[in-house]
Amino acid sequence: MKTIIAPSVLAADFANLQRDVELINESKADWFHIDIMDGMFVPNISFGLPVCAAIKKHAKKPMDVHLMIEQPDRYLEAFKKAGADMISVHAEACPHLHRTIQNIKELGLKAGVALNPHTSLDCLEFLINDIDYVCIMSVNPGFGGQKFIPSTYDKVRKLKSMIDAANADVLIQIDGGVDSGNAEKLAEAGATVLVAGSYVFGAEDPKAAIEKIKF
Numbered sequence: 001m002k003t004i005i006a007p008s009v010l011a012a013d014f015a016n017l018q019r020d021v022e023l024i025n026e027s028k029a030d031w032f033h034i035d036i037m038d039g040m041f042v043p044n045i046s047f048g049l050p051v052c053a054a055i056k057k058h059a060k061k062p063m064d065v066h067l068m069i070e071q072p073d074r075y076l077e078a079f080k081k082a083g084a085d086m087i088s089v090h091a092e093a094c095p096h097l098h099r100t101i102q103n104i105k106e107l108g109l110k111a112g113v114a115l116n117p118h119t120s121l122d123c124l125e126f127l128i129n130d131i132d133y134v135c136i137m138s139v140n141p142g143f144g145g146q147k148f149i150p151s152t153y154d155k156v157r158k159l160k161s162m163i164d165a166a167n168a169d170v171l172i173q174i175d176g177g178v179d180s181g182n183a184e185k186l187a188e189a190g191a192t193v194l195v196a197g198s199y200v201f202g203a204e205d206p207k208a209a210i211e212k213i214k215f
């Protein structure tokens with residue numbers, strides 16, 4: 001299977017959002033990646049429910065909502081209503097991560113766990129068979145356009161072994177600083193979903209840029 005590409009709408013032109021959503025519809029990308037930041041869990045505020053719902057009106061591909069917010073349980077249902085097909089929550093923001101994952105699945109959505117760069121994979125040991133994807137942050141969350149952290153490769157390989165050993169069906173998503181300089185190496189290490197924001201929307205030809213990172 002080829003790598004799933006999920007362009008991050010955070011890097012789109014918000015004044016031309018419909019145009020940029022349609023560009024992704026017409027491209028070889030597979031999902032929309034929607035970054036929700038609350039100014040508390042991360043030091044930045046992105047956009048919220050109405051923008052998510054507006055994207056959904058035009059999006060012809062699944063919407064992957066990455067919640068970088070405190071106490072995400074409060075908003076799971078609202079993001080489902082705003083069009084989420086899958087939701088990832090941060091392990092660091094969820095003291096009852098297993099329960100939060102069950103809550104996402106009970107809504108009929110795919111469930112993911114996102115991990116900050118310094119967060120160990122250990123917290124997944126007793127959860128690996130309950131989740132659909134792991135979002136490995138390859139930058140510190142909060143901003144687009146940051147530099148890729150190279151220790152990510154090792155983390156991907158370790159996660160892949162963990163998934164294989166558990167015989168689990170879990171996608172490995174990489175988020176932050178993904179571009180044509182690291183995509184192939186990430187896919188070789190075991191990544192199955194690549195999120196890319198500034199690389200895609202900053203490219204002269206975003207559709208060609210997407211094809212270039214699909215391995």
Ligand code: DX5
Nearest residue numbers: 141142144145176177197198
């Ligand atoms: C970072 C976000 C990422 C970000 C990716 O907090 O979770 O999804 O938008 O953007 P780039 O690809 O520009 O690093």
Ligand code: ZN
Nearest residue numbers: 035066175195
């Ligand atoms: Zn993200």
